[in-house]
Each structure stands twice: as structure tokens, then as C-alpha cells.
Amino acid sequence: MTSVLPLGIKSFGAYIPRRRMPRSVIAAAHAWALPGLKSMAKGEKSFCGWDEDSITMSVEAGRDCLRRAPDPASPIVGLSFASTTPPYADLQNAAIVGAALRLPESRRSADLAGSVRAGLTGLGQALEDGTPGDKLVIGADRRSGKPASVQEMLYGSGAAALRVGEGEGVIARFLGRESVTVPFVDHFRQTGEKFDYYWEERWIRDEGIGKIVAGTVTGLLKRLEVPTASVAHFGLSGGPAGSDKLVAKALAIAPERLLPDLQATVGDTGAAQPLLQLVAALERATVGDVIVIVSFAQGCEALAFQLLRTPPRVAGSGLAATLARRSEETAYLKMLSFDGGIELDWGMRAETDNKTALTQLYRIADQILGFVGGKCDACGVVQFPRFPACVNCGAVASQQPHPLADEPAKVVTFTADWLQYSPSPPMYMGLVQFDNGARLLMEMVDVGAGGLEVGMPLQMCFRIKERDRQRHFDRYFWKAAPV
Numbered sequence: 001m002t003s004v005l006p007l008g009i010k011s012f013g014a015y016i017p018r019r020r021m022p023r024s025v026i027a028a029a030h031a032w033a034l035p036g037l038k039s040m041a042k043g044e045k046s047f048c049g050w051d052e053d054s055i056t057m058s059v060e061a062g063r064d065c066l067r068r069a070p071d072p073a074s075p076i077v078g079l080s081f082a083s084t085t086p087p088y089a090d091l092q093n094a095a096i097v098g099a100a101l102r103l104p105e106s107r108r109s110a111d112l113a114g115s116v117r118a119g120l121t122g123l124g125q126a127l128e129d130g131t132p133g134d135k136l137v138i139g140a141d142r143r144s145g146k147p148a149s150v151q152e153m154l155y156g157s158g159a160a161a162l163r164v165g166e167g168e169g170v171i172a173r174f175l176g177r178e179s180v181t182v183p184f185v186d187h188f189r190q191t192g193e194k195f196d197y198y199w200e201e202r203w204i205r206d207e208g209i210g211k212i213v214a215g216t217v218t219g220l221l222k223r224l225e226v227p228t229a230s231v232a233h234f235g236l237s238g239g240p241a242g243s244d245k246l247v248a249k250a251l252a253i254a255p256e257r258l259l260p261d262l263q264a265t266v267g268d269t270g271a272a273q274p275l276l277q278l279v280a281a282l283e284r285a286t287v288g289d290v291i292v293i294v295s296f297a298q299g300c301e302a303l304a305f306q307l308l309r310t311p312p313r314v315a316g317s318g319l320a321a322t323l324a325r326r327s328e329e330t331a332y333l334k335m336l337s338f339d340g341g342i343e344l345d346w347g348m349r350a351e352t353d354n355k356t357a358l359t360q361l362y363r364i365a366d367q368i369l370g371f372v373g374g375k376c377d378a379c380g381v382v383q384f385p386r387f388p389a390c391v392n393c394g395a396v397a398s399q400q401p402h403p404l405a406d407e408p409a410k411v412v413t414f415t416a417d418w419l420q421y422s423p424s425p426p427m428y429m430g431l432v433q434f435d436n437g438a439r440l441l442m443e444m445v446d447v448g449a450g451g452l453e454v455g456m457p458l459q460m461c462f463r464i465k466e467r468d469r470q471r472h473f474d475r476y477f478w479k480a481a482p483v
Contacts, residue, residue: 013064077133156267374399
């Protein structure tokens with residue numbers, strides 16, 4: 001008798017930008033013209049720093065996911081990057097994400113876009129792929145709303161990652177998928193435009209959510225022979241606020257089984273939203289629980305899982321942990337500046353040419369994107385960057401690749417420079433001492449109100465180093481942030 005190995009989710013990760021803007025601050029900024037926004041002023045939303053985008057958030061969510069299941073015997077053979085706000089239209093964003101995560105070059109990579117259900121669609125495709133090996137599915141969006149719009153109040157930024165495959169490492173078994181595609185246009189954004197256009201909410205709720213979603217979920221559960229009463233966790237994204245309650249009522253799913261819609265703490269993160277809800281379910285479910293995640297957009301995508309074993313607890317990892325790492329921002333103009341809503345006059349210090357040498361980027365991609373230094377075979381000293389000769393003993397061709405992105409580090413020296421140009425002044429720079437002996441002068445970000453101190457623990461984060469305003473090719477690298 002042959003046993004069938006379970007297919008499903010092996011690990012998960014999440015990343016929410018630490019900056020959170022109270023919606024009351026946004027409403028107050030527009031009260032002179034649109035006082036009605038006060039009715040939406042509850043809670044807060046996440047927003048990206050100037051050096052964050054859907055690529056950098058994907059890398060952080062991917063790192064969080066891979067830390068939970070480091071399985072060298074089952075390498076990542078496929079990577080899907082889903083986003084409605086990819087930085088590049090004609091450049092595979094997944095290639096940058098995969099390089100930063102140091103995934104095998106032999107992997108298959110794909111960008112998925114065009115719909116906020118792209119994240120859940122990518123997950124379904126990876127699970128039904130049929131080829132051996134683990135796949136990594138990441139959904140991320142940096143969503144923007146026109147100032148004083150409903151979308152500005154409701155949109156947030158974030159990313160989620162899921163590692164899927166088969167074998168003993170599966171924590172949530174994949175039960176099945178139901179997909180319906182119809183030309184029901186609830187919102188859209190034409191190529192080249194920055195902001196979405198929405199249709200009337202009642203039409204979306206009654207004709208779209210009420211009929212399409214309820215019918216899709218009913219069809220999935222019927223095919224799987226899973227009673228509605230067995231659904232322990234239900235999450236719906238892509239519709240107006242309260243849509244999950246509407247569908248749950250139609251399906252006779254108890255209100256306490258609804259997953260958080262994250263509106264009060266993060267906002268609507270687009271392609272990342274259904275994956276974040278799935279992560280939330282995995283963090284709270286008990287063994288045997290059935291989870292149903294649904295994404296509405298030009299139809300409906302519905303996936304069902306059953307938890308096989310309690311996921312391992314990893315300190316500082318997962319959705320709950322990244323939600324807790326928050327820093328309240330009350331400067332509305334800062335959020336607008338980071339998002340490109342206003343262009344500040346930074347003076348001549350900002351008039352620099354930040355052209356990236358693509359030839360050099362290719363030659364040392366593992367160092368720039370993967371943050372891989374070198375360790376000398378002769379004396380054991382770790383250095384960055386790798387040179388032909390060791391900086392300590394002078395041995396030639398002795399450097400072996402040595403990743404630094406996940407190495408513990410601490411502050412040795414630092415300075416806050418108000419004269420050096422930075423879109424988020426002051427620019428913090430300093431000498432970083434890695435526990436493995438490497439030392440590097442680095443930019444330091446996400447510095448809180450308390451500032452920095454010598455000896456403070458640091459962690460590495462993947463960010464935009466410079467923006468090229470002429471050619472529009474951003475340069476990515478790693479920065480240090482307080483733990």
C-alpha cells in the first residue's frame with residue numbers, strides 16, 4: 001500500500017511597514033473641504049517609507065517565511081510574485097525578489113498582476129502545479145489613493161509569503177480550489193494611471209459580492225463535501241467593508257468564525273490581503289480546523305485548507321509580530337512625500353545622477369541583492385565586499401561566499417546627518433559590527449524617537465538605496481535597522 005503525501009502549506013511569513021498613520025490625521029487634513037471623511041476616521045493604516053515598495057516588502061515577507069522552514073533537502077523550485085503595484089512594467093520583479101532571497105537560479109519565476117486576486121490565484125496555481133519541489137508565493141502591494149479620497153483612507157501596504165509543497169513538512173493540507181471569472185468591473189486603473197476608479201458600492205455589494213462570492217464558496221464546499229458548519233475560519237477580501245459579514249450570513253457561517261479584515265490596523269493591501277488573512281488563520285487555527293479564503297475581483301477565487309499540525313512558534317515572526325512592530329506617524333505631509341504626492345524642494349544637494357551600472361549589477365548581483373560577503377579560507381575573516389585578496393592576511397582567491405543578511409549585528413558608531421540629502425532626514429550612517437566579525441559602514445533606517453545607541457542590536461532589511469529620477473531604475477541594497 002502506498003501512502004499519499006499531503007500537499008499544502010509548509011510555512012508562512014508576513015511584513016507590514018512599521019509606519020502607521022491614524023485615519024483621524026488624514027481626515028483632519030481634509031476637514032476644511034470634506035468634513036464627511038471624519039466618519040471614516042477610526043483606526044489606522046500602514047504606509048511605506050520612501051525606500052519601500054512591493055519588491056522590498058516581498059523580500060521581507062519571504063525572509064520571514066523561509067526562516068520558519070529552512071529545509072535544504074527541498075529547495076525552492078518556483079517563485080510567484082503577485083502585485084497590482086509592481087515597480088516595473090517590463091522587467092521581471094520576481095527576478096529581483098528571488099536574488100535578494102538567494103533562491104536557486106534554476107527556479108521558475110513569474111510575475112502575476114492585473115487584479116487584487118492575483119495573490120490567491122498564484123497560490124492556487126502553485127498548489128495545482130503538479131511538479132515536484134517547493135514553491136514560494138508572495139503577494140505584496142503598496143497602494144495609493146488620491147488625496148481626500150475614500151481609497152486614501154482605506155488603502156494600506158503589506159506583503160505575505162507562503163511556501164507550498166508536499167511531504168511531512170506540510171502544516172495545512174490543501175483541500176481544493178474554485179475559480180470563477182466574469183467581466184464584473186467593480187474598480188479599475190488604466191496603465192499609466194496612479195489611482196483606482198471605483199463604481200457604486202451598493203452595486204458591488206449586491207450584484208457582485210452577494211451573488212458571485214456566495215455561489216463560488218457554495219460550489220467549492222459542495223464539491224469538497226465539506227459542510228458549511230465545518231468552516232472554522234472564513235476570510236474575504238476585495239469587496240467593500242462588511243462584505244465578509246454579508247457572505248457569512250448568506251452561507252450561515254457564524255460571525256465569530258470571520259477572520260480579521262485588517263482594516264482597523266493596516267488597511268486594504270490588495271493582492272496581499274487574502275494571503276495575509278490566510279496567515280492570520282494559520283496563526284490562530286487548531287488542528288483539524290477548515291480554513292476558507294476568498295478573493296473577489298472580476299469574479300472570485302476561493303481556496304480551502306485544513307490544519308494538520310500547529311505551526312512552530314518563531315519569536316518575532318509572522319503577522320502578529322509585524323503588526324506589533326508599529327510606529328505612529330502624525331505628519332500627513334510626510335506620508336504624501338513618501339508616496340510621491342508632493343515634490344519637496346531639497347535644494348542642490350539632491351541634484352545628483354543616480355544611474356545604475358547594469359553591467360556591474362549583474363556581475364556582483366549576489367553581493368548587492370543577496371548581501372553575500374566573503375570568508376577567507378586561510379584566516380577565517382569575513383568581509384564585505386568580496387575582494388580578490390583577503391583584507392586581513394592578503395591571501396589571493398581565498399574568499400568563499402558568506403551571506404550577511406541574517407547575521408546578528410550591533411551599532412559601533414553612528415551619526416545623524418542633516419546636510420546629506422535624504423528623502424527622510426536626517427540620514428543615519430554608522431559602522432556596523434556583525435557577530436561573525438565583519439564590519440561595514442551602512443545606512444541605518446527605522447530609527448525610533450529614542451535614536452540610536454552604541455551597542456544597540458541591529459537587523460538587516462532590504463530597501464531602495466537610491467531612486468534614479470531620470471531613467472527610473474531604482475537601486476536596491478541592504479540597510480541596518482534597530483531590532
